[in-house]
Amino acid sequence: MSNLPLDRLVPSHIRLFEPYYPSLPDRELMRLYRLDHLHRLNNNENALGPPPAVSEMLEKVEAGVFPVYPGGDSRELRQALADKHGKTPEQFLVGNGSCELISSVVKAFCEAGDNIVTADQTFAVYEWVAEFSGLDARLIPLKAYAFDPEAMLAAVDGRTKIIFVCNPNNPTGTYWSRDVLCRFLDRVGGQQIVVLDEAYFEYVERDDYPDGMRLLERYPNLIVFRTFSKMYALAALRVGMLCASEELVDIVRRAHVAYSVNTLGQLAALEAIRDDADFVARTRAMVARAKGMLSELFADMGLESLAGEGNYVMVKTPMSDTLLHRKLLRQGLMVRTMTGFRFPNWIRISLVQEPVMREFCTAFRQLLDTR
Ligand SMILES: Cc1ncc(COP(=O)(O)O)c(C=O)c1O
Numbered sequence: 001m002s003n004l005p006l007d008r009l010v011p012s013h014i015r016l017f018e019p020y021y022p023s024l025p026d027r028e029l030m031r032l033y034r035l036d037h038l039h040r041l042n043n044n045e046n047a048l049g050p051p052p053a054v055s056e057m058l059e060k061v062e063a064g065v066f067p068v069y070p071g072g073d074s075r076e077l078r079q080a081l082a083d084k085h086g087k088t089p090e091q092f093l094v095g096n097g098s099c100e101l102i103s104s105v106v107k108a109f110c111e112a113g114d115n116i117v118t119a120d121q122t123f124a125v126y127e128w129v130a131e132f133s134g135l136d137a138r139l140i141p142l143k144a145y146a147f148d149p150e151a152m153l154a155a156v157d158g159r160t161k162i163i164f165v166c167n168p169n170n171p172t173g174t175y176w177s178r179d180v181l182c183r184f185l186d187r188v189g190g191q192q193i194v195v196l197d198e199a200y201f202e203y204v205e206r207d208d209y210p211d212g213m214r215l216l217e218r219y220p221n222l223i224v225f226r227t228f229s230k231m232y233a234l235a236a237l238r239v240g241m242l243c244a245s246e247e248l249v250d251i252v253r254r255a256h257v258a259y260s261v262n263t264l265g266q267l268a269a270l271e272a273i274r275d276d277a278d279f280v281a282r283t284r285a286m287v288a289r290a291k292g293m294l295s296e297l298f299a300d301m302g303l304e305s306l307a308g309e310g311n312y313v314m315v316k317t318p319m320s321d322t323l324l325h326r327k328l329l330r331q332g333l334m335v336r337t338m339t340g341f342r343f344p345n346w347i348r349i350s351l352v353q354e355p356v357m358r359e360f361c362t363a364f365r366q367l368l369d370t371r
Contacts, residue, residue: 035329039356040350041336041356042335043235044170044200049233050233051271057267061264071266072259080270081273091249093241093256095256097238110161114159115135116160118166120140121342122166122171126166136159138160149183162192163195165196168203172306174308175209178208178209190220196223199226200309201231202231204309204310228240228272237265239269290351294307303368317346318345319368321346325337333359333360
């Protein structure tokens with residue numbers, strides 16, 4: 001132990017914050033568990049890999065681009081996003097994954113004594129960023145596994161700066177319809193920033209699912225998040241974006257690190273949205289098949305499960321989730337334990353190709369079926 005005066009140097013909210021430990025690298029896990037394959041069903045990645053045009057483009061990238069800093073504000077990508085969504089480039093901010101943008105938004109709007117409102121069983125980064133920034137995160141229980149608009153509104157006070165809504169929710173797959181969302185935004189009445197995280201937007205095929213981008217003119221306090229990590233399979237390159245009014249983007253940009261999005265990420269994202277209809281359709285078909293298989297398995301085993309929107313499902317298991325995780329890992333199947341996300345003994349499974357899902361179903365049944 002050093003003699004550093006950490007009591008004085010480290011704020012109490014950092015001392016008390018419990019760090020998140022990501023899983024070991026795949027190669028390390030495969031060595032530890034003596035595996036010849038590992039199926040990643042833990043992070044809601046798109047197992048099909050990026051659209052073919054992206055892979056082709058990346059193979060042709062020359063080493064000459066590496067010594068040069070990336071475009072500091074992702075100008076070309078913002079222009080392409082503006083063209084695609086009928087907005088101006090100034091309405092977009094691109095980040096090193098949408099996780100970085102969560103941080104930028106919190107930095108831009110919150111100061112000591114402020115709070116944010118979100119759900120207690122949702123994507124944890126909203127809560128984490130608030131807490132390690134010394135802010136109160138008001139975590140409102142889900143109602144029937146969905147964000148509860150009334151309870152969230154009741155939690156808002158004069159120090160609430162941001163309300164985070166995950167639509168559809170990771171991990172429950174529930175979503176707010178256009179009506180529910182608009183009623184909520186009407187009630188907020190522009191008094192708080194509302195972040196609508198649409199990380200799984202491209203997976204949702206419901207008629208009443210709202211496109212946040214279409215609501216920006218009506219609600220100037222709205223910020224919509226999207227990511228290239230999920231549908232477009234670019235998680236390793238870390239590209240996320242937000243879209244809002246030019247006025248709000250100009251504010252968030254002040255708290256955002258320029259040059260944080262690397263050149264390959266910008267090039268790949270540009271390519272990914274160029275002609276994506278076939279790719280999105282193929283991915284959706286894969287996810288729908290997998291969702292059907294898993295729902296059927298869990299129903300057959302009499303287990304409670306949640307198979308809503310997004311490329312993931314959850315199931316409550318009669319075994320401890322950490323033990324089940326280890327047992328599945330021994331068979332080369334890595335799922336997400338959910339106890340840490342306030343779902344004791346649930347696991348979340350990403351939806352991928354049929355042969356892998358079949359492998360999962362066989363292993364899961366063998367481990368848990370007592371009949
Ligand atoms: C709801 C939600 N928002 C944001 C993210 C983060 O995405 P990114 O890779 O763009 O940081 C995730 C990743 O799992 C997510 O599930």
